[in-house]
Amino acid sequence: MTTSAQLFERACRRIPGGVNSPVRAFKGMDRSPVFMERAQGAYLFDVEGKRYIDYVGSWGPMITGHADPDVLGAVRERLDDGLSFGTPTAIETDMADLICEMIPSMDMVRMVNSGTEATMSAVRLARGYTGRDKIVKFEGNYHGHTDSLLVKAGSGAVTHGEPSSPGVPASLAEHTITLSYNDPDAVEACFEEIGDQIACIIVEPVAGNMNCIPPQPDFLETLRRVCDRHESVLIFDEVMTGFRVAMGGAQAHYGVTPDLTCLGKIVGGGMPVGAFGGRRSIMENISPLGPIYQAGTLAGNPLAMAAGIALLNKVREPGFHDALSQRAATLCEGLQTRADAAGIDMITQQAGGMFGIFFTGQSRVDNFAQATACDGDAFRRFFSAMLDQGIYLAPSAFEAGFMSSAHAPEDIQATLDAAETVFASMNQA
Numbered sequence: 023m024t025t026s027a028q029l030f031e032r033a034c035r036r037i038p039g040g041v042n043s044p045v046r047a048f049k050g051m052d053r054s055p056v057f058m059e060r061a062q063g064a065y066l067f068d069v070e071g072k073r074y075i076d077y078v079g080s081w082g083p084m085i086t087g088h089a090d091p092d093v094l095g096a097v098r099e100r101l102d103d104g105l106s107f108g109t110p111t112a113i114e115t116d117m118a119d120l121i122c123e124m125i126p127s128m129d130m131v132r133m134v135n136s137g138t139e140a141t142m143s144a145v146r147l148a149r150g151y152t153g154r155d156k157i158v159k160f161e162g163n164y165h166g167h168t169d170s171l172l173v174k175a176g177s178g179a180v181t182h183g184e185p186s187s188p189g190v191p192a193s194l195a196e197h198t199i200t201l202s203y204n205d206p207d208a209v210e211a212c213f214e215e216i217g218d219q220i221a222c223i224i225v226e227p228v229a230g231n232m233n234c235i236p237p238q239p240d241f242l243e244t245l246r247r248v249c250d251r252h253e254s255v256l257i258f259d260e261v262m263t264g265f266r267v268a269m270g271g272a273q274a275h276y277g278v279t280p281d282l283t284c285l286g287k288i289v290g291g292g293m294p295v296g297a298f299g300g301r302r303s304i305m306e307n308i309s310p311l312g313p314i315y316q317a318g319t320l321a322g323n324p325l326a327m328a329a330g331i332a333l334l335n336k337v338r339e340p341g342f343h344d345a346l347s348q349r350a351a352t353l354c355e356g357l358q359t360r361a362d363a364a365g366i367d368m369i370t371q372q373a374g375g376m377f378g379i380f381f382t383g384q385s386r387v388d389n390f391a392q393a394t395a396c397d398g399d400a401f402r403r404f405f406s407a408m409l410d411q412g413i414y415l416a417p418s419a420f421e422a423g424f425m426s427s428a429h430a431p432e433d434i435q436a437t438l439d440a441a442e443t444v445f446a447s448m449n450q451a
């Protein structure tokens with residue numbers, strides 16, 4: 023049998039860090055990554071045959087569990103027709119109709135191949151539309167690895183200690199203004215000073231890349247207000263929250279309507295897909311209708327559209343998000359009870375089907391400074407011991423956890439039983 027350790031050693035010879043996306047490397051977790059062979063429902067199975075209850079869900083897309091038969095069936099059905107044509111196909115409009123129906127603020131939508139492309143294109147569109155260069159983002163929010171947005175970013179960028187990456191020209195980064203999340207006063211002050219130079223605000227309406235941090239009351243509303251006042255474009259990056267926090271995304275859950283929305287993850291059902299869209303008057307400026315350029319050889323790929331449509335049709339079922347949210351709440355409440363009983367300083371935060379586990383004595387975590395002040399060593403020990411117990415959590419204290427509808431009550435109970443054992447062991451250490 024080939025072990026994960028052997029595969030990792032081999033991978034490291036040809037792939038930087040042995041991985042094709044940095045957080046997969048388990049950096050800072052004092053162990054090497056587990057190589058997976060297959061996945062089914064709530065479970066991952068590694069190359070050594072060990073089963074894990076998975077709370078990463080491929081970082082979000084697998085909201086109905088892995089290898090969903092409806093999603094696989096939709097792909098299988100189209101497979102023999104060919105993989106890509108580079109021409110328009112009817113299924114792209116089926117997808118566009120579905121997205122715009124589920125997210126009413128989106129009049130028009132363009133498909134791309136990743137979340138990174140979605141945010142990159144939305145920011146370019148906002149700049150082209152307003153004729154302004156400056157953009158506002160929030161510390162610890164991650165919007166993919168496009169240059170303008172890789173400034174004080176979250177996710178792997180912070181895990182790997184490089185929230186502002188070398189390679190991003192200072193002359194570009196200087197147009198990115200970074201403010202503290204959940205601080206409406208800072209936003210007001212910034213717009214008071216230079217609002218008329220700001221093309222857009224881009225925000226994760228629930229932050230999921232510095233663990234899970236929901237917006238405080240009036241934060242998103244303030245963003246809407248200042249953008250209206252200064253004719254700036256409000257972009258919600260719903261790559262993570264879209265179709266997860268609620269059917270219509272965080273904008274439906276919190277009742278704040280952006281001008282543009284970025285999507286990814288669930289919209290592709292596990293295939294490489296992103297999308298951006300919003301108000302018709304803005305979207306009509308994209309080429310070939312307008313002068314702002316954006317394109318993609320494989321964009322709107324028919325197999326990817328088939329997978330995404332099949333998954334979106336499942337999450338549209340009445341009651342889907344209530345049930346998902348309830349499962350996440352059961353997990354969070356169960357973890358809290360057990361941590362309290364063991365005398366471990368830990369809190370959880372949740373928004374719909376996403377959640378976060380923070381090792382802190384604080385009662386809430388609202389921003390990047392508070393997230394990075396949590397006990398990283400306690401997280402590392404918790405993560406590693408849970409992995410040994412067959413529970414697969416994100417290998418970083420700066421990532422959200424993802425619940426799926428395939429997590430049965432017994433899976434959640436098994437997770438809580440494992441956590442009880444782990445909390446007890448952490449106390450002894």
Ligand code: PMP
Nearest residue numbers: 136137138164165166259261262
């Ligand atoms: N925006 C958000 C909010 C994300 O969480 C991510 C990825 N986790 C991205 C953008 C980038 O998406 P991708 O990795 O598909 O490029």
